[in-house]
Amino acid sequence: MSLSREDVQKVAGLARLRMTDSQLDEMAPKLNSILGFVEQLSEVETDNVEPLSNVARSTLSLRKDEVNDGECRDKVLANAPEAEEGFYAVPKVVE
Amino acid sequence: MTELTNLTIATALEGLKNKDFTATELTQAHIAAVESARDLNCFITETPEIALKQANEADARYNAGTALALDGIPIGMKDLFCTEGVKTTAASKILGNFVPTYESTVSQKLWNAGCTMLGKLNLDEFAMGSANTTSAFGNVINPWKPNDGSNADLVPGGSSGGSSAAVAAQLCLGATGTDTGGSIRQPAAFTGICGIKPTYGRCSRWGIVAFASSLDQAGAFARTTEDCALLLNAMCGHDPKDSTSSRQDVPDFTATLNDDLKGKKIGIPKEYRVDGMPDEIEKIWSQGMEWLKDQGAEIVDVSLPHTKYALPTYYIIAPAECSSNLARYDGVRYGLRETGDDLRDMYELTRAEGFGEEVQRRIMIGTYVLSAGYYDAYYIKAQKVRRLITEDFDKAFEQCEALLTPTAPSSAFAIGENDDDPIKMYLNDVFTVPTSMAGLPGMSVPAGLDSRGLPLGLQIICKAWDEQTVFNVARGIEKAANFTAKPQILGLSRAA
Numbered sequence: 001m002s003l004s005r006e007d008v009q010k011v012a013g014l015a016r017l018r019m020t021d022s023q024l025d026e027m028a029p030k031l032n033s034i035l036g037f038v039e040q041l042s043e044v045e046t047d048n049v050e051p052l053s054n055v056a057r058s059t060l061s062l063r064k065d066e067v068n069d070g071e072c073r074d075k076v077l078a079n080a081p082e083a084e085e086g087f088y089a090v091p092k093v094v095e
Numbered sequence: 096m097t098e099l100t101n102l103t104i105a106t107a108l109e110g111l112k113n114k115d116f117t118a119t120e121l122t123q124a125h126i127a128a129v130e131s132a133r134d135l136n137c138f139i140t141e142t143p144e145i146a147l148k149q150a151n152e153a154d155a156r157y158n159a160g161t162a163l164a165l166d167g168i169p170i171g172m173k174d175l176f177c178t179e180g181v182k183t184t185a186a187s188k189i190l191g192n193f194v195p196t197y198e199s200t201v202s203q204k205l206w207n208a209g210c211t212m213l214g215k216l217n218l219d220e221f222a223m224g225s226a227n228t229t230s231a232f233g234n235v236i237n238p239w240k241p242n243d244g245s246n247a248d249l250v251p252g253g254s255s256g257g258s259s260a261a262v263a264a265q266l267c268l269g270a271t272g273t274d275t276g277g278s279i280r281q282p283a284a285f286t287g288i289c290g291i292k293p294t295y296g297r298c299s300r301w302g303i304v305a306f307a308s309s310l311d312q313a314g315a316f317a318r319t320t321e322d323c324a325l326l327l328n329a330m331c332g333h334d335p336k337d338s339t340s341s342r343q344d345v346p347d348f349t350a351t352l353n354d355d356l357k358g359k360k361i362g363i364p365k366e367y368r369v370d371g372m373p374d375e376i377e378k379i380w381s382q383g384m385e386w387l388k389d390q391g392a393e394i395v396d397v398s399l400p401h402t403k404y405a406l407p408t409y410y411i412i413a414p415a416e417c418s419s420n421l422a423r424y425d426g427v428r429y430g431l432r433e434t435g436d437d438l439r440d441m442y443e444l445t446r447a448e449g450f451g452e453e454v455q456r457r458i459m460i461g462t463y464v465l466s467a468g469y470y471d472a473y474y475i476k477a478q479k480v481r482r483l484i485t486e487d488f489d490k491a492f493e494q495c496e497a498l499l500t501p502t503a504p505s506s507a508f509a510i511g512e513n514d515d516d517p518i519k520m521y522l523n524d525v526f527t528v529p530t531s532m533a534g535l536p537g538m539s540v541p542a543g544l545d546s547r548g549l550p551l552g553l554q555i556i557c558k559a560w561d562e563q564t565v566f567n568v569a570r571g572i573e574k575a576a577n578f579t580a581k582p583q584i585l586g587l588s589r590a591a
Contacts, residue, residue: 008459015418015462016425017455018443027459030517034460037518038407038473044480051478052485054309055534056296056339057559063335075196081432088427091438 118167166209189449199302217257227256238582242548252282277527284502284552295534296341299334357391362495386575411477418461502552
């Protein structure tokens with residue numbers, strides 16, 4: 001499996017990373033070298049193996065299902081590049 | 096008076112209790128050391144005022160007879176731990192101006208134990224790297240120099256390179272680190288100090304900038320096993336704010352620190368004899384086995400058959416989790432924002448400008464292996480192999496109580512040496528990644544010097560929650576190795 005320049009461009013779009021033409025050219029062989037390296041996993045017989053998603057040796061606990069706003073709106077917004085009237089501000093989304 | 100930066104945490108605590116010196120004097124000595132070693136670039140942010148304020152409070156407690164467990168001990172905090180009111184960058188441009196409004200659980204626990212904060216330590220960007228050469232704030236320089244007269248600047252290991260270099264250069268008595276695939280153990284080995292990654296779940300991840308959440312775990316650097324145990328005592332414990340943090344009781348790791356290894360079974364995994372491993376690594380490993388045998392331990396051969404698949408598994412799982420975790424850097428909630436024509440434009444420009452090359456590469460790999468059509472072939476496959484790797488360890492620990500391996504396949508290399516080829520760089524972590532995949536505790540202890548006069552480390556790995564045996568075996572190695580070598584730089588920078 002080898003990624004073409006177009007494939008790399010598509011993945012960059014999914015990852016929301018703007019890449020110049022020369023960056024795409026540089027990225028493709030490096031990604032292919034990593035994908036080539038991980039390819040060796042296909043040798044491993046895993047037909048009856050359950051995927052392991054986490055090694056936390058505990059069961060997840062539940063907290064109380066309570067509605068609250070955390071009472072820390074200003075703290076949450078303190079690092080926002082742009083905040084107005086208690087909200088995050090972003091470039092216009094709808095025309 | 097003994098040079099205060101030369102102490103261990105344990106001896107410093109004794110000196111403080113005996114009033115040989117004050118916490119303020121101890122902290123001042125370290126602040127001066129930090130200032131005199133700025134060329135190593137260990138710190139992204141220095142916080143001498145905070146350290147002195149904390150030291151002052153510690154002195155008051157010593158005078159009142161209410162001293163805390165680590166009262167007045169100056170440490171460095173990896174700049175991946177959020178510190179309230181103090182810039183926390185993750186060594187990334189995208190978080191370059193981020194000032195957290197809250198404190199990470201682990202750092203809070205250390206302040207609660209009385210530690211003083213000298214500053215925030217440099218690292219690889221988002222902890223992604225093995226040489227501390229991906230930081231947006233510049234490379235960290237290893238205080239050790241090769242004895243070949245080249246005077247080359249060497250890497251301190253990564254990702255916790257600021258932590259390892261600062262502790263080795265005696266700028267702080269201890270430091271925090273995080274370990275996702277070897278980021279504590281490999282830099283500890285490269286700088287001739289001790290570094291422990293406890294069992295996954297021992298330390299809360301709350302407030303640690305996330306890289307790969309199923310692997311990330313906080314740990315400690317110090318110059319002795321006992322000091323690492325002292326730090327870990329303060330750092331571990333259940334935290335309701337991290338759902339993967341364990342409710343397991345945390346023992347006092349120093350209370351039963353015991354180097355009596357009589358009858359202990361130490362496993363030697365044959366798969367860790369990798370092709371092309373330098374003779375010197377092989378030699379120090381055999382030396383380690385001899386040391387343990389001399390102390391009455393029994394050496395047993397064990398097999399971890401899926402070892403060679405740990406790195407490829409890691410380079411699917413870690414980037415996949417990285418791409419999910421780093422999706423939050425969108426220019427909206429915190430950090431950098433670049434101006435764009437519309438929302439998507441703003442996202443893409445912000446992320447392209449804010450993330451460095453290695454981080455972008457890992458986001459790309461992660462996005463690809465999680466994308467429609469490839470998820471099963473890569474991500475699920477890797478999770479299945481991860482189970483096999485974990486089961487290998489379970490089986491090995493039926494035959495032994497601890498594993499002994501080299502920490503890294505080489506000593507510290509020159510800055511820039513492995514930068515051209517990501518795979519070559521990734522191979523640094525070949526001995527540390529399997530432990531991370533299985534969530535087990537692992538520690539590196541300095542064992543000797545190679546022919547270039549550079550430190551080599553040995554790794555001890557135990558069952559989940561058995562940090563005590565990790566420490567005990569490490570203590571045995573430490574006692575036998577009697578590693579007293581210091582970086583050459585110490586003679587120079589302290590002359591003033």
